[in-house]
Amino acid sequence: MSDQPVPPTAPSASLAEGKKYKVTVLRDKCIGAASCVAIAPKVFQLDGEQKAIVISQNELDDMKLLAAQSCPTAAIVITDVATGEQVWPK
Ligand code: SF4
Numbered sequence: 001m002s003d004q005p006v007p008p009t010a011p012s013a014s015l016a017e018g019k020k021y022k023v024t025v026l027r028d029k030c031i032g033a034a035s036c037v038a039i040a041p042k043v044f045q046l047d048g049e050q051k052a053i054v055i056s057q058n059e060l061d062d063m064k065l066l067a068a069q070s071c072p073t074a075a076i077v078i079t080d081v082a083t084g085e086q087v088w089p090k
Pocket residue numbers: 025029030031032033034035036037044051052070071072073074075076
């Protein structure tokens with residue numbers, strides 16, 4: 001077995017894998033469906049009002065995106081921290 005070659009990535013030191021996307025929950029849109037919690041429990045939790053809160057950004061970007069895409073009300077916004085661009089919802 002040989003080591004996999006590491007693919008070239010963006011040179012920014014602050015953008016390690018899984019740190020490129022920032023998630024935010026729009027509280028007024030959240031209906032507590034909890035699919036985000038099921039997909040990314042390290043990132044989302046329901047609070048006492050059954051609304052999702054972000055407890056950590058420490059998850060792979062793909063999982064953050066998947067969780068956001070699973071939200072039935074598009075209450076999760078994903079922003080690219082490097083560019084400030086909104087990645088989801090489009
Ligand atoms: S999936 Fe959307 S509606 Fe459901 S808890 Fe998460 S943010 Fe709220």
